[in-house]
Amino acid sequence: SANQKVRTGRSGSVSSPPVEYDNAEKIDVNPPKGTRDFPPEDMRLRNWLFQNFREVSKQFGFEEVDFPVLESEALYIRKAGEEIRDQLYCFEDRGNRRVALRPELTPSLARLVIQKGKSVSLPLKWFAIGQCWRYERMTRGRRREHYQWNMDIIGVPDVTAEAELISSIITFFKRIGLTASDVGFKISSRKVLQEVLRCYSVPENMFGRVCIIIDKIGKIPMDDIRKDLQSADMSDVAIEELLQVLSLKSLAKLEEKLGASGEALSDLKQLFSLAEKYGYSEWLQFDASIVRGLAYYTGIVFEGFDREGKLRAICGGGRYDRLLSTFGGDDLPACGFGFGDAVIVELLKERGLLPELNLQVENIVCSLDQELQGAASAVATILREKGQSVDLVLENKPLKWVFKRAARINARRLILVGNAEWQKGMVNVKTLSTGEQLEIKVNELE
Numbered sequence: 329s330a331n332q333k334v335r336t337g338r339s340g341s342v343s344s345p346p347v348e349y350d351n352a353e354k355i356d357v358n359p360p361k362g363t364r365d366f367p368p369e370d371m372r373l374r375n376w377l378f379q380n381f382r383e384v385s386k387q388f389g390f391e392e393v394d395f396p397v398l399e400s401e402a403l404y405i406r407k408a409g410e411e412i413r414d415q416l417y418c419f420e421d422r423g424n425r426r427v428a429l430r431p432e433l434t435p436s437l438a439r440l441v442i443q444k445g446k447s448v449s450l451p452l453k454w455f456a457i458g459q460c461w462r463y464e465r466m467t468r469g470r471r472r473e474h475y476q477w478n479m480d481i482i483g484v485p486d487v488t489a490e491a492e493l494i495s496s497i498i499t500f501f502k503r504i505g506l507t508a509s510d511v512g513f514k515i516s517s518r519k520v521l522q523e524v525l526r527c528y529s530v531p532e533n534m535f536g537r538v539c540i541i542i543d544k545i546g547k548i549p550m551d552d553i554r555k556d557l558q559s560a561d562m563s564d565v566a567i568e569e570l571l572q573v574l575s576l577k578s579l580a581k582l583e584e585k586l587g588a589s590g591e592a593l594s595d596l597k598q599l600f601s602l603a604e605k606y607g608y609s610e611w612l613q614f615d616a617s618i619v620r621g622l623a624y625y626t627g628i629v630f631e632g633f634d635r636e637g638k639l640r641a642i643c644g645g646g647r648y649d650r651l652l653s654t655f656g657g658d659d660l661p662a663c664g665f666g667f668g669d670a671v672i673v674e675l676l677k678e679r680g681l682l683p684e685l686n687l688q689v690e691n692i693v694c695s696l697d698q699e700l701q702g703a704a705s706a707v708a709t710i711l712r713e714k715g716q717s718v719d720l721v722l723e724n725k726p727l728k729w730v731f732k733r734a735a736r737i738n739a740r741r742l743i744l745v746g747n748a749e750w751q752k753g754m755v756n757v758k759t760l761s762t763g764e765q766l767e768i769k770v771n772e773l774e
């Protein structure tokens with residue numbers, strides 16, 4: 329369509345049909361650079377993490393949604409110089425469409441909300457867990473994909489929404505054994521920045537860009553920060569004043585600076601007062617330097633951090649009241665957060681809080697000779713229809729092998745189908761933890 333200018337010479341490849349491969353060549357059995365396989369033990373940890381994400385989301389009355397991992401590139405092309413754009417995993421598909429592997433979930437959510445339009449009643453409380461991608465030069469050896477848990481509230485303008493989102497993350501942290509002495513939240517509002525920029529008549533259209541520059545404080549030299557701010561039409565006086573305000577860590581000091589009438593202060597005061605009522609004040613601190621690295625935030629922003637300061641931000645989010653209109657939709661008040669699956673696992677490892685997640689199969693069923701394989705599968709079916717898990721031995725194996733496998737899969741019971749017992753309609757049931765052995769009628773198995 330008209331707005332899909334086919335650009336050339338950009339990062340991202342132009343699509344071409346698959347090439348021929350020499351099947352004699354051994355393919356690389358490792359996953360592509362920056363990506364992971366999830367063999368069983370890793371998948372158990374991932375499922376445990378996601379189960380906690382889901383249970384908390386449901387505890388807060390949120391509904392699960394999902395979107396394609398492949399989206400139009402246009403969803404992510406914002407003009408504020410975000411890192412997420414520099415690392416976009418984008419390409420041209422075979423229909424010459426500019427597409428991208430999603431680097432985050434919020435734009436997809438915004439797109440679906442616009443698509444649903446008036447057919448959904450507000451407020452919307454949606455959550456998603458989805459794989460997100462970035463194409464980063466592997467020089468830094470960082471991952472190119474991660475899974476992100478998102479919760480978003482659409483249609484609530486008050487900071488009661490942000491307070492609820494923070495409460496859900498704290499509930500998650502508590503579920504997995506983390507306390508306010510392990511992690512905390514740095515809280516600020518982009519309205520702080522907005523009020524300072526207005527004082528120095530910095531053009532509104534520079535707001536997103538200034539936020540992205542400020543988010544780089546601590547990641548690039550301060551001289552570069554100052555140079556970037558100058559290139560965003562800020563005077564040296566405005567820059568120094570801004571950097572001074574951003575160093576504030578107390579609301580009282582912020583009030584001295586900005587006065588008591590601004591929205592930034594009233595939002596923050598209301599949020600901290602709600603935190604008191606939720607009972608999670610000890611988890612929060614005001615920190616004016618927090619802006620987050622996404623251009624679309626417009627109000628409260630927050631990020632979860634580990635108090636030992638060894639790890640990158642655990643999660644982050646905030647209010648984004650203007651995102652829908654950037655896609656041509658009618659604006660709706662919105663806020664949400666993203667919570668990646670990498671830093672939290674590093675933190676749990678650090679704190680010795682990784683859960684023991686072993687495979688547990690209730691029964692292993694084995695026939696003692698070839699003719700009884702069918703009988704064994706009948707026994708397996710009876711148990712499965714009772715809701716029990718069964719590992720059915722599928723080949724003629726020596727008992728030694730069966731016992732070894734029973735131990736490896738952590739089976740509770742070994743059920744042997746032998747001729748003599750089967751003639752009597754019985755099977756041999758061995759409780760592996762105690763060694764207790766019983767002959768039980770098949771129709772009395774439970």
Ligand SMILES: OCc1cccc(Br)n1
Nearest residue numbers: 460461462471472473474
């Ligand atoms: O947090 C930024 C991000 C986005 C996509 C994939 C990965 Br890994 N990291």
